[in-house]
Amino acid sequence: MTWIVQYLWLIPALPILAAGIAALLKQRSRIPAASLAIGSMAASFLLSLCAFAHVLGNHSGDGIQVFNVRWFQFGNEWLKLGWMLDPLTAVMLVMVTFVGLLIFIYSIGYMEHDENFTRFFSFLALFAGAMLGVIIANSLLLLFMCWEIVGLTSYLLIGFWYANPKAAAAAKKAFIVTRIGDLGFLLGMVWLYAQSGTLLFYDAGAGCLEGSSLAHLVARTTILGLTLSSAIGILIFCGAAGKSGQVPLHVWLPDAMEGPTPVSALIHAATMVAAGVFLIARIYPLMAAHAGESLSPTVALQVVTWVGAITAVFGATIAVAQYDIKRILAYSTVSQLGYMMIGLGVGGVAVGMFHLITHAFFKALLFLGAGSVIHGCSGEQDIRRMGGLRKYMPITFAAYAVGMLALCGFPLFFSGFWSKDEILSAAHTWSISQVPFFMGAFGALLTAFYMTRQVYYVFAGSNRLASASYDTPLASDFEDPGHHPTHLPHESPAVMTIPLVILAAFAILLGLIGTPAWPWFQSFLENKSAELSFAAFSNPGILPVMISSSLLVFLGLGLGWYFYGRRPIAIAESTDALATLQPGVFTVLGDAYYVDALYAATILRLNAWSAAASAWLDQWVWNGVVQSVSYFVVGIAWIDNFIDSGVVNTAFDSGCQTASRGGQLLALLQGGRVQTYLRLIGCALVALVIFLLWGAKA
Numbered sequence: 001m002t003w004i005v006q007y008l009w010l011i012p013a014l015p016i017l018a019a020g021i022a023a024l025l026k027q028r029s030r031i032p033a034a035s036l037a038i039g040s041m042a043a044s045f046l047l048s049l050c051a052f053a054h055v056l057g058n059h060s061g062d063g064i065q066v067f068n069v070r071w072f073q074f075g076n077e078w079l080k081l082g083w084m085l086d087p088l089t090a091v092m093l094v095m096v097t098f099v100g101l102l103i104f105i106y107s108i109g110y111m112e113h114d115e116n117f118t119r120f121f122s123f124l125a126l127f128a129g130a131m132l133g134v135i136i137a138n139s140l141l142l143l144f145m146c147w148e149i150v151g152l153t154s155y156l157l158i159g160f161w162y163a164n165p166k167a168a169a170a171a172k173k174a175f176i177v178t179r180i181g182d183l184g185f186l187l188g189m190v191w192l193y194a195q196s197g198t199l200l201f202y203d204a205g206a207g208c209l210e211g212s213s214l215a216h217l218v219a220r221t222t223i224l225g226l227t228l229s230s231a232i233g234i235l236i237f238c239g240a241a242g243k244s245g246q247v248p249l250h251v252w253l254p255d256a257m258e259g260p261t262p263v264s265a266l267i268h269a270a271t272m273v274a275a276g277v278f279l280i281a282r283i284y285p286l287m288a289a290h291a292g293e294s295l296s297p298t299v300a301l302q303v304v305t306w307v308g309a310i311t312a313v314f315g316a317t318i319a320v321a322q323y324d325i326k327r328i329l330a331y332s333t334v335s336q337l338g339y340m341m342i343g344l345g346v347g348g349v350a351v352g353m354f355h356l357i358t359h360a361f362f363k364a365l366l367f368l369g370a371g372s373v374i375h376g377c378s379g380e381q382d383i384r385r386m387g388g389l390r391k392y393m394p395i396t397f398a399a400y401a402v403g404m405l406a407l408c409g410f411p412l413f414f415s416g417f418w419s420k421d422e423i424l425s426a427a428h429t430w431s432i433s434q435v436p437f438f439m440g441a442f443g444a445l446l447t448a449f450y451m452t453r454q455v456y457y458v459f460a461g462s463n464r465l466a467s468a469s470y471d472t473p474l475a476s477d478f479e480d481p482g483h484h485p486t487h488l489p490h491e492s493p494a495v496m497t498i499p500l501v502i503l504a505a506f507a508i509l510l511g512l513i514g515t516p517a518w519p520w521f522q523s524f525l526e527n528k529s530a531e532l533s534f535a536a537f538s539n540p541g542i543l544p545v546m547i548s549s550s551l552l553v554f555l556g557l558g559l560g561w562y563f564y565g566r567r568p569i570a571i572a573e574s575t576d577a578l579a580t581l582q583p584g585v586f587t588v589l590g591d592a593y594y595v596d597a598l599y600a601a602t603i604l605r606l607n608a609w610s611a612a613a614s615a616w617l618d619q620w621v622w623n624g625v626v627q628s629v630s631y632f633v634v635g636i637a638w639i640d641n642f643i644d645s646g647v648v649n650t651a652f653d654s655g656c657q658t659a660s661r662g663g664q665l666l667a668l669l670q671g672g673r674v675q676t677y678l679r680l681i682g683c684a685l686v687a688l689v690i691f692l693l694w695g696a697k698a
Contacts, residue, residue, distance in 0.1 A: 004047070004054050005065045008083050008136050011047050011093060012146070014040040015129035022122035033118040034108055037125040041101045044132065048093035055090040056524075063087055063527035066138045066202050080200055084138035087525045088281060088349065092135045092274075095357055099270040099364050100128045102499040106368050107262040109495040110375060120160060120260070127153035131271040135278065140189050140199040140208070143282070147185075147239070147275065151178050154272050158259040170255035177252040181242020188235030192286075195220075195228055201282070209285045218289045226299055229289040233300035236283060237307075244276025244337045247311045251596055253334055257326040261371030264326055268333040269364035277340045277356050280304060281349045288348075297432055301345045305427075308341025309436040314593075316446035320453070321578065321589035324381050325370045328454050331592075332407065333363060335443055339423050342436055347426030350522035354514045355419035357521070361510060362406035362416055365503035369400035372492040372500065373458060377465055383454060384572045388463035392489040397459050399500035404455055406507040408448040408557070411550040415511030420444060422514065425545045445552045452560025461568035465489060516542055 018040035022033040055063065068082030104124060111117050130153055133146030152175075159171025193199050196213040198206060205211065217229040226234075240246075245253035253273070257264055267273060280287065287300045297305070315334030322328045336359050343352030374381055376393050390397040406414040409421070424444070427437035465488070491497070514521040516536040523530035537543055563577040579586040588594070 002054060004050050005067055005085050007047075008051060008067070008085055011044045011051070011097070012129045012132035012136065014044050014047075015125040015132065019122045019124075019126035019129060022118060022125065025118055025122075027116070027118055030117045033121040034104075037121040038101065038104045038108075040125060041097060041104050041128060044128075045094070045097035045101050048090070048097045051085055052090040052094050055085060055087055064202055066200075068138065068200060068203060079141075080139065080198075080203070081142045082138035082200060082203075083136040083142075084202060085136070087527055088278075088353065089135055091353070091357065091521075091524070092278060093132065095360050096128065096131055096135065096270045096274075099360055099503075100266065102502060103262050103266050103270070103364065103368065104128075106265075106371070106496050106499045107260075109493045110262055110371055111260060114260075116160070120157075123153055123156045123160070124262070124266070127157060127266065127271060131275060134275050138201050138207075140192065140201065140283075143279070144185065144189060147243070147279075148182070150243075150272055150275060151175060151182070154178075154256070154267060157263040157267075158256045160259055160263065164258065166255075167258040170252075170258040173255050174252040177249055178242040181238045181240070181249050183238070184235045185239025185242075188232045188238070191228075191235065192232050195232075209283065214285060214289045217286070227289070229286050230298050230300040233283065233287040233298075234303055237280060237287075237300065237304060240276035240279045241307060242276070243279070244273050244341070245311075245334045246276070246307050246337065246341065247314050248595070250311065250315070250334050251599065254327050254330040254592070257324065257330050261326065261367060261374060264330070265364045265367035265371070268330065268367055269360045273333060273337055274356055274360060277337065277344065277352060280341070280344050281353055284344070284349050297345065297430070302432060304341050305345030305430070305432075305436055308338040308343075308345060309439040310338070311335065312338030312342065312443040313439050313446075314338070316443045316450065318589055318592045319450045320446060321576075321586050323383055325373060325383050325386075325454065325458065326367070326381060328383075328450060329363070329366050329370060332366075332447065332450070335447065336363070336407070339420065339440060339443070342427055342440055343423040346430040346436065347423065350525045351422050351426050353525060354521050355416075355423055358406070358415040358419040358507075358510050358514075361503055362403045362414075362507040365399060365403035365500060365507055366407065368496070368500055368503065369396055369403060372396040372496055373400075373489075375492050375496065376489040380465060382572075383457040384569070384574070385464055386458045386489075387461045387465075387569060388459070389489055390459040392463070393491045395491060395497045396500065399497070399504040400459070401455065402504040402507050404451045408451050409444055409549065409553050411546070411553065413508060413511075415507055415509070415514075417549075417553075418511040418514050421546055421549050424549055425542055428541055428545055441549065441552055444549055445556045448553045448556025449560050452557050453564050456560065456564035457569060460565065462570070463489065464569070464572045 015037070018036040022036050025033055058065075064084060064086040066082055066084045068080045070078045071081045072079055104121075107120070107124065111120055114120060127150065130146045130149035134143050134150065137143035137146060155171045155175040158174050159167050161167045162171070189199065192208055195217060196208040198208055198213070200207045201209045203210070207213065214229065217232070218227045220228045222228055222231045242249045253268075256267055259267075287304070288298055290296075290298065312335050315331045315336075315338060319328050319331035319335065322331060336355070340352045340355050340359070343355055345352075372393065373386065373389060373396060376389070376396065377386060380386065402414070406416040408414075409417040411417050424437060424440050427440055428434070430436060512518070516539070517534045518530060518532045519536075520530040576586065591597070
């Protein structure tokens, strides 16, 4: 075992240690806090590169190396924790540390004027460290512990500006909704331990993802004929659905935009939402375990696929009708996470994870680009009040255009094209149904359309920032009525634009490692060697899917130009082209299908009613019972006191007084004076004589 495997724990430990130290610094210690966070992330990135290089050069066995330690003992059993290094771990470590490092650097410029700068970097480092702990864990228990720290830090960062009621509410919403999913995760974890006796993934053949445990889990069935492996997998998927914003647990993700933009980038690109997809990839042997030689998808993978397909279309349709620049990207993330789940369900780990990696770079680019736009527009987030920014922010525009084309899947030159097409190709050949393929294709069309809409609103036409009327607020999702920008937009500083340029380069180049001609990424995850072969394009189904998806992208771009590019938007108050065409549908999409309103009218109202009923029962029923019992006990105590004081004590005291007086009389006879004793003897003698005389006379 090499040193990097033994000391892999340092990768998450360094940011966590930096977070702890930064938390102890004074508020004005801005440079030390940022230096600690960025330095720890840079060190973790270097260690991640070492781990990646080690896996790259290790082609023996299945490529999995573990280091397990005993934690504590109960009875004769030891509970073990551990960490692991395999291709999946290695590539995720490099992605999270590299993208996270760029976001940390970007945050210096974005949060420059925030009074809680030090606290922000403390939370940011803890967030990244927790995610890295999720990645290296070889124990589902250790993964769950780090998973919950990710949830805690997301609460702290989304609600970082806690003085804003919207931010505070969004933080609570994210924390509670993800806990709902985590409840299923916890139940699945407990059930898995009860059936396999371990939560270690790999443990020399005895892990819960290894042969003997999987054979036991697929051999037994539960309700509706589900195998235990599928039932447990679906429960664990609940946790993944919560973290990765899958329908119906997606509602927290758009509201998470209330946090600072670097937080949005970190959540939506490299950490929190990626954790759910990574979890399914990690336990994929459990999700895909079959009884016998069956090759059909398991029920668990079918659930993952259908939920992902619904989410992909659901998020894309809502993004069409949003006005907040970050909220559009948030619903885009919901949609793209759905694609990743489709990829995992229909194609396996490599298919889903390839899109996760490419998405991490171009979505981080888009969010940081949006942050640059917001920074340049003095805090404005409503795209209707922007316009013409291409002239004022050329670097941001160029980088954002790259991210937009990568997200749309523009043919050949951008990474999103290759990762998205691999998912569509796998969905096209799925043995269960063609519906997820068509849903994914429709989502691709919508993605190109709403991103084109956003770019035309933000960067084309004339600038509407200073001319926008603030007397009547627009129906945007984010509104800061106290902020009225009046000056022209400006380009962001180099500390913010350089990370954009680096991310833009990766948004283009990453696609080259996963093309059908050179599927290096897929081969790396499977611990195989990749070969360059352009003949792969002739495989059945690949070229037709590539051509059809490219046509859909061009159609989406064309529709976006037709509705928003032909006639430049002149004033902020102009009615959206789609709203003019279909006002009813646009309103429904703008309100996200009223899912939040539905939850408020059903689940939240039921919860409020239950709380009120519980309060009434507590006050008038249970409290009345408690009060009655207390009064009964007090009454018994009073009666007992009366008997004790008025009867028992009185009789006892009377007897004591009689005995005392008798004792006092007898004490007079025991005075110790001889004269008294002689008198008594004399009296006794007289009494005796009288008694004898009386007796003789009788």
